[in-house]
Amino acid sequence: QSALVKVDGSSTVYPITEAVAEDFQKEKKNAIKVTVGISGTGGGFKKFCRGETDVSNASRPILKKEMDACKELGIAYYELPIAYDALTVIVNPQNNFIKNMTVAELKAIWEPAAQGKITNWNQVNPAYPDVPLKLYGPGADSGTFDYFTEAVVGKAKSSRGDYTASEDDNVLVQGVSRDKGGLGYFGYAYYIENQKKLKAVSIDNGKGGVLPSPETVENGSYAPLSRPIFIYVNAKSLEKPEVKEFVEFYLKNAPKLVKEVKYVALPGKVYEANRERLAKKKAGTVFGGTEAVGMKIEELIKREAQL
Amino acid sequence: MSDTAVVAARLQEIRRIIARHKRWDLLFALLGLCALMLGVLTFVSLFAQMVVEGGPRLSVDFFTNFPSRRPEQAGILSAWVGSTLVMIVTALAAVPLGVAAGVYLEEYAPKNLMTDIIEINVTNLAGVPSIVYGLLALGIFVYQFGFGQSILSAGLTLALLILPVVIVATREAIRAIPIYVREGAYGCGATQWQVVRDHILPYSSAGILTGVIIGMARAIGETAPIITIGALTFIAFLPPAPFTGEPMAGPFDWVFAPFTVMPIQMFNWTSRPEEAFHQNAAAAGFVLVLMTLTMNALAIWIRYRLRKNIKW
Amino acid sequence: MSPENPVMSSTLVSDAPVAVPLDHVSERFVRRRTRHLRETIIEFILLAAALVSVATTAGIVFILVKESLVFFDHVPLIDFLTDTQWTPLFDDAHFGILPLVSGTLVSSGVALLVAIPLGTIIAIYLSEFAPFKVREIAKPFLELLGGVPTIVYGYFALMFITPLLQQIYPDLPGFNLLSAGIVMGIMIVPYVSSVAEDAMRAVPMSLREGSYAMGATRFQTAVKVVAPAATSGLAAAYILGISRAVGETMILAVSAGMQPNLTWNPLEPAATITAYIVQVALGDLPHGSVGYQTIFAAGLTLMLITLFFNVIGHIMRKKFREAY
Amino acid sequence: MTTATPIVKAEAKDLNFFYGGFHALKGLNMPVYEKKVTALIGPSGCGKSTFLRCFNRMHDLYPGNRYQGAINFFPDQTNLLAEKVDPIEVRMRISMVFQKPNPFPKSIYENVAYGLRVRGEKKRTVLDEKVEEALRGAALWDEVKDRLDDLAFNLSGGQQQRLCIARALATDPELLLFDEPTSALDPIATASIEELVSELKEKVTILIVTHNMQQAARVSDFTAYMYLGELIEFGITDQIFIKPQKKQTEDYITGRFG
Amino acid sequence: MTTATPIVKAEAKDLNFFYGGFHALKGLNMPVYEKKVTALIGPSGCGKSTFLRCFNRMHDLYPGNRYQGAINFFPDQTNLLAEKVDPIEVRMRISMVFQKPNPFPKSIYENVAYGLRVRGEKKRTVLDEKVEEALRGAALWDEVKDRLDDLAFNLSGGQQQRLCIARALATDPELLLFDEPTSALDPIATASIEELVSELKEKVTILIVTHNMQQAARVSDFTAYMYLGELIEFGITDQIFIKPQKKQTEDYITGRFG
Ligand SMILES: Nc1ncnc2c1ncn2[C@@H]1O[C@H](COP(=O)(O)OP(=O)(O)OP(=O)(O)O)[C@@H](O)[C@H]1O
Numbered sequence A: 001q002s003a004l005v006k007v008d009g010s011s012t013v014y015p016i017t018e019a020v021a022e023d024f025q026k027e028k029k030n031a032i033k034v035t036v037g038i039s040g041t042g043g044g045f046k047k048f049c050r051g052e053t054d055v056s057n058a059s060r061p062i063l064k065k066e067m068d069a070c071k072e073l074g075i076a077y078y079e080l081p082i083a084y085d086a087l088t089v090i091v092n093p094q095n096n097f098i099k100n101m102t103v104a105e106l107k108a109i110w111e112p113a114a115q116g117k118i119t120n121w122n123q124v125n126p127a128y129p130d131v132p133l134k135l136y137g138p139g140a141d142s143g144t145f146d147y148f149t150e151a152v153v154g155k156a157k158s159s160r161g162d163y164t165a166s167e168d169d170n171v172l173v174q175g176v177s178r179d180k181g182g183l184g185y186f187g188y189a190y191y192i193e194n195q196k197k198l199k200a201v202s203i204d205n206g207k208g209g210v211l212p213s214p215e216t217v218e219n220g221s222y223a224p225l226s227r228p229i230f231i232y233v234n235a236k237s238l239e240k241p242e243v244k245e246f247v248e249f250y251l252k253n254a255p256k257l258v259k260e261v262k263y264v265a266l267p268g269k270v271y272e273a274n275r276e277r278l279a280k281k282k283a284g285t286v287f288g289g290t291e292a293v294g295m296k297i298e299e300l301i302k303r304e305a306q307l
Numbered sequence B: 001m002s003d004t005a006v007v008a009a010r011l012q013e014i015r016r017i018i019a020r021h022k023r024w025d026l027l028f029a030l031l032g033l034c035a036l037m038l039g040v041l042t043f044v045s046l047f048a049q050m051v052v053e054g055g056p057r058l059s060v061d062f063f064t065n066f067p068s069r070r071p072e073q074a075g076i077l078s079a080w081v082g083s084t085l086v087m088i089v090t091a092l093a094a095v096p097l098g099v100a101a102g103v104y105l106e107e108y109a110p111k112n113l114m115t116d117i118i119e120i121n122v123t124n125l126a127g128v129p130s131i132v133y134g135l136l137a138l139g140i141f142v143y144q145f146g147f148g149q150s151i152l153s154a155g156l157t158l159a160l161l162i163l164p165v166v167i168v169a170t171r172e173a174i175r176a177i178p179i180y181v182r183e184g185a186y187g188c189g190a191t192q193w194q195v196v197r198d199h200i201l202p203y204s205s206a207g208i209l210t211g212v213i214i215g216m217a218r219a220i221g222e223t224a225p226i227i228t229i230g231a232l233t234f235i236a237f238l239p240p241a242p243f244t245g246e247p248m249a250g251p252f253d254w255v256f257a258p259f260t261v262m263p264i265q266m267f268n269w270t271s272r273p274e275e276a277f278h279q280n281a282a283a284a285g286f287v288l289v290l291m292t293l294t295m296n297a298l299a300i301w302i303r304y305r306l307r308k309n310i311k312w
Numbered sequence C: 001m002s003p004e005n006p007v008m009s010s011t012l013v014s015d016a017p018v019a020v021p022l023d024h025v026s027e028r029f030v031r032r033r034t035r036h037l038r039e040t041i042i043e044f045i046l047l048a049a050a051l052v053s054v055a056t057t058a059g060i061v062f063i064l065v066k067e068s069l070v071f072f073d074h075v076p077l078i079d080f081l082t083d084t085q086w087t088p089l090f091d092d093a094h095f096g097i098l099p100l101v102s103g104t105l106v107s108s109g110v111a112l113l114v115a116i117p118l119g120t121i122i123a124i125y126l127s128e129f130a131p132f133k134v135r136e137i138a139k140p141f142l143e144l145l146g147g148v149p150t151i152v153y154g155y156f157a158l159m160f161i162t163p164l165l166q167q168i169y170p171d172l173p174g175f176n177l178l179s180a181g182i183v184m185g186i187m188i189v190p191y192v193s194s195v196a197e198d199a200m201r202a203v204p205m206s207l208r209e210g211s212y213a214m215g216a217t218r219f220q221t222a223v224k225v226v227a228p229a230a231t232s233g234l235a236a237a238y239i240l241g242i243s244r245a246v247g248e249t250m251i252l253a254v255s256a257g258m259q260p261n262l263t264w265n266p267l268e269p270a271a272t273i274t275a276y277i278v279q280v281a282l283g284d285l286p287h288g289s290v291g292y293q294t295i296f297a298a299g300l301t302l303m304l305i306t307l308f309f310n311v312i313g314h315i316m317r318k319k320f321r322e323a324y
Numbered sequence D, E: 001m002t003t004a005t006p007i008v009k010a011e012a013k014d015l016n017f018f019y020g021g022f023h024a025l026k027g028l029n030m031p032v033y034e035k036k037v038t039a040l041i042g043p044s045g046c047g048k049s050t051f052l053r054c055f056n057r058m059h060d061l062y063p064g065n066r067y068q069g070a071i072n073f074f075p076d077q078t079n080l081l082a083e084k085v086d087p088i089e090v091r092m093r094i095s096m097v098f099q100k101p102n103p104f105p106k107s108i109y110e111n112v113a114y115g116l117r118v119r120g121e122k123k124r125t126v127l128d129e130k131v132e133e134a135l136r137g138a139a140l141w142d143e144v145k146d147r148l149d150d151l152a153f154n155l156s157g158g159q160q161q162r163l164c165i166a167r168a169l170a171t172d173p174e175l176l177l178f179d180e181p182t183s184a185l186d187p188i189a190t191a192s193i194e195e196l197v198s199e200l201k202e203k204v205t206i207l208i209v210t211h212n213m214q215q216a217a218r219v220s221d222f223t224a225y226m227y228l229g230e231l232i233e234f235g236i237t238d239q240i241f242i243k244p245q246k247k248q249t250e251d252y253i254t255g256r257f258g
C-alpha cells in the first residue's frame, strides 16, 4: 500500500488543493498519492473530526460545533490560511448607473428589512433609475454567504431571503449577465473569467471606491470583502512523512498555484508564519469558533503568534 | 323511395361522418408525431450541443489523463474507470436483488396486506430523492458495515436507488408470461423453484433487461448520493487491478478503493469559473451519454436476441 | 336413480375397489424432505430480497425521523407546518416548510402537465398509430432521454428554455419554476410513455376488434376503448412519473432559483424540498447543527407527500384492476 | 323455409385470402341471402373465421394480410374488398359479434351506445331510444333496464354476449356476422342466443360460424361446409344435413371424419 | 373393448370442488379404469376441465380453490387430494396435455427432456434414449429427428401438440390427462392424435376431455357425461352413445339439447 494523503472539504478551496496535489504527485513520481474530495466545508469537517481525512479544505474558520466534535475524538489540527478570496459584487454590464457602492448601500439592499421592500434600484438611491432590482447570491449554507452577511449587514447569516441562490456560481453569472437590473456577489475567480458578461462594482468603505484585484486585496484596501480561506491539517497525520511533505509542498507552492487558479495569494510572510506554526506545533484555531470579518493580514498573523 | 336510393342516401351519410372522423385521425397522428419528435429532438439537440462544445476536447489524452488544473490536460481516466466499476457493482447487486424481489412478489407472495405494503413501499422508494439514499448509505454502508468510502459503498447505494425500477420491470415481465407455460411446467412435476429457474426467469429476462437499462441509465448519471458517501473529485490513480502491484492486490481489493465517477467530474467542471472547463464538462457529458448508449445498445441487442426465440 | 347417483350403465361398476383408509398416504406420495427444505430456503431467500426494499424504507424513515426528532425539539411542529417562511439558515430563522412544499408541488405539477399529456400522446401514437419500425426505433431513442445527466437538463432549462419563454413572456424572471418544470417534464416523458405504451399494447386485441368492428376510427378506438382499458397501466406510468418528478433535484437547483417562496405561480422562482436538501447536504454547514437537521425534516415531509400520492394511486389501481 | 326465391345480399366471387404467405381461402364462391341465416361449418382451422372476417375487412387491422377476388354487396353492388372502399364504411354497414364476448370496460349503456357515438350521435333522447331498442332486440332489456350504468363486466357471460349483440344491432347493420357466438357459453345462454338469432333474421341478414352442427341445423336456412380453405358444399340447410351431395360433407356431419 | 374386467386405477369419491365461492363440481363419483380411455363429455362450462385438473392438483396453483372428498389412486390406495400428499409427487406420476399446445420456448429436445431434468436426470445417454422413445411414442420422431435443436415454436400446431404429448410421455406417467387436446387442431392433426391415443392405451391409463362427441365415440372405452358440475351418466362408451339411460344424456348426444 503506497502512501496516501486524504483531503476533503470546501469546493471553494478545491481548485487550489487540486493544483497542489497534481504537482505534488508529479514531483513524487506517484510514490505518494493524494485524493481530494468536495463535500463542502461542513461535510469536510465532519470527516476531518472523525479522523478520516488528513487535511480539510475550508472556506471559513472551524466553528464551535466542529471544534467540539474534533475535541471529542482528540483530534488536534493546524489552521493554515492559504489564500484570499475576494468576494466580488457584480452587476449587469448594461448597468451604467452603478460604478461604485458603499457598504451602507449594500447593506440597505441585503439586510433582512429590505426583503420585499427594496425591489427597485431607485429605492436604494433616488439617483438611480427606475429599474427593478434582482438579487443573486450563494446559498445560505455557504461560507461565502456567512462572510458577506457579516461584512455587509454586520451580522452573520443576517440577510434578506428573496434572492436567487445557487451553490454553482456559474448559475449566478448566468443570472446577472441576463438581468439588466441584476446584482450579485461571488468569488473573484468567477468574475475574472466572465469579465465580458459582468461588471464589478468598486466598494467604497469610506476611502473611495476600490475594485477587487490581487493588489488591492493584498494591500488590504479591498475591504471588507476579502476573506481568507484555509486548510486544516490533522496534527497526528502530520507525523506521517507523506502528509508532512504534502503540506510543506503546499505552503511552498501556494503563491504560484493560487495565482494560477485565479485566487489571490497571501503575502509571503503568512506562508512563513504557517511554516513556523507547524514547526512549533501550535495547534488550534485563532477564530474561537466564529466568523472573522475584515481581518487584516497583520492582525491574522498577530493572532496566530499568540497561539 | 326505392331500396337502392335508401341505401345510397345512407351511404352518403356514412361517408360524410367518416370524412369528419378521419380528420381527427390525421390530426392526432400528426400530434403524436410532433410529440415524439419533440422528445427525440430534445435529446438530439442536447447531444449535438455537447458534441459541438466538447467535441474539440475529445482525444485519446482526454480518456487517458487524470484530472488537472489545466483544462487542456485534464482527462477523465479515473472517472470513466470509476463509473464503469461502480456500475458493475450496481448491476451485480441490483439485478439479483431486484429480480429476486420481483419473482417473490409475483410468484410466491400471498396476495395480502403485506404484499400491498411491499408494493406501495416499492413505488414510494421510486420517489425518494437520490440524496436521501446517499445519507442512508453513509450511515449504513460506509460506517455501519465499514465498507468505507469505496466503490462498493457507491455501487450498493446506486443499487438501492434503482431497485424499484428493476422490481417493477421484473414484475411486469413476469406477468406477460402466459399462464399455460407455467401450467405446462408444473404439469411436468416441476417444483416452484424449478419453474422459476427454468421458465420464469429465462422467458422474462428480456423485460427485466429493459428495467435494468432504465435503472442503470439513471444510476450512471447520479451525482449527489455518491458525493455524500465520499466519492472524490481529484484522484490520480486507479483502483488496484486484481493480482497486480506490490504488495499484490487481491481479486476484490478494487471494491474498497477510493474512486470518482463521471458525473462528479462533470459537475465539478461545470461549476468551475474557466470557460475551458465547461468544454471539458460538455465532453464528459458526451462520453457519459455514450456510455449510457453503449449500455443500452448492449442490452437492446441482448433483449432482441432473447425475444427472437420467444413469442407467445 | 336420482341425479346425485350417476347411472352406472354397466356391470363393471359392481367390482368397486377395496375401501380406502381415510388418510392413508403411500410412500410414493409423501413430501420429499430435502426437496421441501430446498424450496423453503429458496422462498426465504427471495422473501429476504423483497424485504431489502422494505428495509431500505425502514432505514430511510429511521434516519429521517431520528434527526427530525432533534429538529422538532428546536422547532415546534406547528411552526413547521404553518409558518410561511423558510429561512432556517438565516439569522432571523423561520422554519415554515410550506414554501418548499409549494415549490415542489408547482414544479412537479408543471412537469406532469408536460410529461403526462406528452407521454400519453406518444404512447398512444406508438401503440396505435405508428408503423412497427417507427415504434421499435423510437422507443429506445426516447428512453435515452432518461440517461442524459440531469445537470445538462438544468443548464438546458436555464440557457435555452427560459430565454425562449422570455420571447413569449418578457417579464419572466431568469429563474423560474416554469422552465425547470417543462424540462423536467421532458426528462420524465420516457418513463410515462414507455410504461404506458406497454400497458396499452397489453390491451387484448379483442377489444380493439370490437371497436373497429363498430366502424370506429383509430383515434376513436385509441381514446374511447384502448386508453380506458389500460387505465391501470396508465396509472402505474403516471405514478412512476410523479415519483420521478417529486424526487428530481439538479434541474431545479440550477434553473428554478433556489428561493424559498410561498407561491403557486410557476412564473416565479422558488425552491423545492429536494433542491434544498442537496444544497445543504453538500454545503458548508456544520453537521449536527439545527440548520443541517432541517434537511431531515424536509426529507420526511417529502416522503409523507409521496406516500400520500402512492397510497391513493395504489387504491385507485386496485379498484381498476378489479374491474377486469 | 320460405318458398320464394331469396334475394342475394352479398356474394363472394373467386375469393382468395392470404395470411402473409399462407393461402387461407381458396377461390370461394358463395351467396349470402337477404334476411336469412347462413351457417358456416367445417373442421377447426378450415377458414371459417377467416372467411367471415373478410366481410367487414377485419383483416385490414393486421399487416401482411391480402385479399384477392371480390365480395359484392347489394343492392349497391359495391365490392367490399376494393382498394378504394373505406373499411370503416364497410364496418359501419356490417356488424360483427365475436366468439368471446368482448364488451368495452364501460357501462352497459355506453357499450350499446358506442356505435352510435362513433357515428357522431350526441342527442341523449336518440341514444336512449336506440339503446333500448337494441337491448330489447337482444332480449336483454328486462334484465338490465334498472342497471344501465353498471359496468358491463358485471354481467354474466351469456348476458355479455347478448350485450355485444345489442351493440351490433344498435347501428342497424345490413349484415350481421357471428363468429361462434355461443362457444364460450353454457347451454342455457346458448339456447337464448339461438332463439335470438332466429328472431333477428326477420330484420337482418345473418352469417354465422359454428363448430356445432346441431346449432347450424337448428338456426340456419343455408349452410356452407368448408374444408382446408375451400368451400366444399353450399345449400339449403335441411338438404345439407339430410342428403349432402358430397361424401366429404356427409362424413363430417355424421362424425365419421378423419 | 376388452372383455376382461378392468382394474380401477383411480376413483373420484364424493368429489366436490370450489372456485372460491363457486361450487364447480358437485359430489362426483367415478372410476377410471387402468389402460382404458375414459372420455368426459358435456356442454361448455359443465366442469370437465375442472374435474380433470383435480387429478394432478393443478388447482393448487391458484389461491382460493378448495377440494372436498377424495380421488383415490391405486394401487397406492392414496387420496391424491389429501393434505399430506405432495402435489409435485402427484404431477410426477400423472401427466397432462392441454387444450392449446403449450411447448416451452426451448428446443424440441429440451421440451421433451424437461420432465426428466426436473427429476434430476442429467446423464446425456439416458436423456437421449428417453427423448427418442417419447418422441416415437408420440409419433413425432421421424418428423423431427434431424432437427431436435430447433425451437419448438417452429413446429406446426399438430406437431406442437404431439410434442406436448411426448413431453408428458417421457416421464412414464401412470395416468395421462388430455384436456380437449385436438380442439385447436386441423382434422389431419386431429386424426393423428386420435390414433395416438388409441395406441397409448396399451401402456397407460387415459382420461380425456372433449367437446367433440364423435371423437369421444371414436377413441374412448368409457364415457362420462357431465352437466352443470354433476356427473349425469357414466358407462361403456358404446352403451352411452347407443342407448343412454338418461334423457338428458340422449338429448345432448343427439344434439337436441338446449
Ligand atoms: N393470423 C394468422 N396468420 C397465419 N395463419 C393464420 C392466422 N389466423 C389463422 N390462420 C390459419 O388460417 C387457417 C384458417 O383459420 P381460421 O381461424 O379461419 O379457422 P376456423 O375455421 O375459424 O377454425 P376454428 O373453428 O378453430 O375457429 C388455419 O390454418 C390457421 O392456422
Ligand SMILES: Nc1ncnc2c1ncn2[C@@H]1O[C@H](COP(=O)(O)OP(=O)(O)OP(=O)(O)O)[C@@H](O)[C@H]1O
Residues within 6 Å of the ligand: D184, E019, E022, E024, E042, E043, E044, E045, E046, E047, E048, E049, E050, E051, E211
Ligand atoms: N378460475 C375460476 N374461477 C371461478 N370459476 C371458474 C374458474 N374456472 C372455471 N370456472 C367456472 O367453473 C365452471 C366449470 O368450468 P370448466 O372450465 O371446468 O368447464 P368445462 O366443462 O371445461 O368447459 P369448456 O368445455 O368450455 O372447457 C364454469 O362455470 C366456469 O365458469
Ligand SMILES: [Mg+2]
Residues within 6 Å of the ligand: D048, D049, D050
Ligand atoms: Mg374460428
Ligand SMILES: [Mg+2]
Residues within 6 Å of the ligand: E048, E049, E050
Ligand atoms: Mg374446459
Ligand SMILES: O=P([O-])([O-])[O-]
Residues within 6 Å of the ligand: A009, A010, A011, A012, A013, A039, A040, A041, A042, A058, A059, A142, A143, A144, C283, C284
Ligand atoms: O464548498 P464551500 O464550502 O466553499 O461552499
